Amino acid sequence: MQQVPISVLMPVYNGEKYLEQAIKSVLFQTLKDYEFVIVDDGSIDRSWKIIQKYSCKDKRIVARRSRKNLRTSAALNKGLKIAKGKYVIRMDADDWSYPDRFQKQYEYMELHPEVGVSGGAIEVCNEKLKVINKRTYPQTDKMARRIIFRYSPFAHPATIWRKEKMVKAGAYNDNIPLAQDYDLYFRIGKISKFGNIKDTILKLRTHDDASSITKGKFQEQYTIYARIKAFLEYKYDMTFFDKLYTFAQMVSMVIVPPRVKFWLFNFLRRKK
Numbered sequence: 001m002q003q004v005p006i007s008v009l010m011p012v013y014n015g016e017k018y019l020e021q022a023i024k025s026v027l028f029q030t031l032k033d034y035e036f037v038i039v040d041d042g043s044i045d046r047s048w049k050i051i052q053k054y055s056c057k058d059k060r061i062v063a064r065r066s067r068k069n070l071r072t073s074a075a076l077n078k079g080l081k082i083a084k085g086k087y088v089i090r091m092d093a094d095d096w097s098y099p100d101r102f103q104k105q106y107e108y109m110e111l112h113p114e115v116g117v118s119g120g121a122i123e124v125c126n127e128k129l130k131v132i133n134k135r136t137y138p139q140t141d142k143m144a145r146r147i148i149f150r151y152s153p154f155a156h157p158a159t160i161w162r163k164e165k166m167v168k169a170g171a172y173n174d175n176i177p178l179a180q181d182y183d184l185y186f187r188i189g190k191i192s193k194f195g196n197i198k199d200t201i202l203k204l205r206t207h208d209d210a211s212s213i214t215k216g217k218f219q220e221q222y223t224i225y226a227r228i229k230a231f232l233e234y235k236y237d238m239t240f241f242d243k244l245y246t247f248a249q250m251v252s253m254v255i256v257p258p259r260v261k262f263w264l265f266n267f268l269r270r271k272k
Contacts, residue, residue, distance in 0.1 A: 006034035006106060007085030007163070011075035015093035016046040018205065023054050025096045031103040034089075036061045039079040042069035047093075073174035080171055085163060092157040094205045096129060101201040105160040108197050115141075116165035116192025117185065119154035120201040129203050137196040144194035148185065149227055149242035153194055156181040158202040165192045176229075178215065179222035186230040217253070224250060 144153035
């Protein structure tokens with residue numbers, strides 16, 4: 001199997017509305033040497049037709065389709081098994097990557113062989129990709145570990161992974177849906193270091209609707225579960241403040257309405 005520098009991994013489920021925009025942002029990168037693995041996770045809209053349209057035009061696209069929806073983790077692991085890249089770049093079907101994103105992330109990983117996963121700054125946008133705020137993430141391993149029990153040290157759709165380390169860590173855990181990325185950060189962090197570049201590399205599209213807010217509620221539950229698992233099973237040190245923060249978050253799940261928490265999280269995570 002001939003290795004390529006990068007495999008771009010995009011799971012898709014009923015993503016027809018923004019899929020073409022996301023695909024184009026990948027195909028128009030300044031770095032050209034990569035494969036683009038798209039896994040349709042049982043979509044019932046026009047997603048598969050859109051994927052086929054572009055896969056016929058560009059030989060770098062490797063398209064796979066599941067007959068039924070297997071959830072994000074299974075779709076990611078399916079794509080990971082296909083991927084031939086030294087590095088795996090994540091991309092969601094409703095986001096937009098800056099044209100020089102892949103080049104910057106590839107160069108960073110090549111210069112930092114000790115790093116297993118890294119990301120960069122992102123712009124949080126509305127559905128029309130109008131910027132709402134900017135999020136930055138800790139650039140050093142030390143700072144990333146300091147905040148990992150309170151905030152994710154990466155924006156998952158903006159990450160690049162060293163595939164060898166990713167596989168060694170066990171890939172995505174399908175038993176932790178909506179926080180499978182967070183759980184994998186903890187596991188890969190046991191065998192490699194963290195890092196982020198300071199550059200803005202992605203526009204992340206948010207959806208302020210009922211389904212997104214409900215999803216956020218369940219995501220919070222699985223996030224707390226992933227933290228507890230990291231402390232008890234992966235043997236991460238958890239400070240008193242980390243424990244207090246997690247307890248407060250559990251209490252807030254009962255007394256604070258999900259819509260308020262959705263707004264508050266985006267407010268607190270904006271660039272200061």
